[in-house]
Amino acid sequence: MRAPGSELPILFEGVSVEANTVRILSDVSLALAAGMPTVLIGPNGSGKTTLLRLAMGLLAPSAGRVTWGGRDRTDGRRLAMVSQRPVMLRRSTFANVTYALGAAGAAWRGRGTRARGLLAQAGLLTQSDRSARRLSGGEQQRLALARALARDPEVLCLDEPTASLDPANTRAVEEIVTTIAASGVKVVMATHDLGQARRLAGEVVLLVGGLVCERSPASQFFSDPATSEAAAFLRGDLVI
């Protein structure tokens, strides 16, 4: 049970998005509720990132509506997002986190302590004083997670957060995501990586060409997909 003012569930009702006459999402109806991570899979251009941006309230639908906990608007205070290539602010690792805490409205006095806690959680405490832009790709992704957690999010949207990482860094990021999800944060993640979807997903949403082709619990999706597109995607066929 969520407190009043909760962002969940995030409901998409007949949502379509068009940009320059190109339809990116078509008549999507979907509910993102509290619980296990929801993983969005699908080929490039299927609308995964657009769906995440809608969930974050960063994009308005061309048709249909999105609601957060029954409300038509969100102030986004408890929504956070990490993109595939997060931009590091031109500051130290530590200052990147304190900045995010400040943006989230955290009191000035406690920011240092909280920032150190978040950096420890991301395994970056020893890198506190380094320029964030000089961190490796995996470290930057973990720092982006720490910044996102500074918002004390109820919903964390991840847009292919390990797409450019090696297996060791992918594992490090996945461990943090698993811990975050276990703490009650709703994780919504887009990925191309079926192995990652198997490891992390509680439910899977398959998007193809801007349409939701299938939505089912992860165990069912991987063992007994309901649609031919899902079956083809799992076989590794080219789904366009």
Next chain:
Amino acid sequence: MVEETSALGLVLGGDPALYEIVRLSLAVSLSATALAALVALPLGAYLALVDFPGRPFVIVVLNAFMGLPPVVVGLAAFLLLSRSGPLGFLGILFTPRAMVFAQALLVIPIIAALTRQTIEDLWTEYRDELTAMRVAPMPRVATLIWDARFSLVTVLLAGFGRAAAEVGTVMIVGGNIDGFTRTMTTAIALETSKGDLALAMGLGIVLITLIVLVNAAAWSIRRIGEIHAG
């Protein structure tokens, strides 16, 4: 050869007249750059971040004004500050204050245009992150200015370089009065016309040295910034 030796003698010997000119030149140009920065940094940031009707036109005009002829700026400043002009009540014509005012007019477009470009480039880079973090407009501007600070120092030094090197503007509104409004550039022009090449060359040496030092400082600040802040 004699002239070069005399010029070096004036510089190394700490000639009081020469160093008074250098002091006034630095004071005027630094003050003008600071005054221009107060107007141009917010103006550049505003143009970078706020869309409004006619914005492209304003940007084109601002960029064009980077190449304003100093004598034209000097003339405009003279008309503004002259007794019958709208700012004539200030009574600062033919004083160092008038030179500061005129140089600031000259430098504002340079600082504003380069600031706009710097902030706009950084905003393109930061937009998604700051939007996702829900950073409000004013803190957003502060963030961009702070994170672009090393580039903006270079912008300010470009403005300072322009102010320190110009001659026409300060000649018109300052009058090149000995011991009062004479700067390095106006003194070089005057001494050359009088045939006192030693003093002109001495001032030239100091001016070039200052410009090299300013550029070295800009490079160092930027390099240190890249190492520590990325």
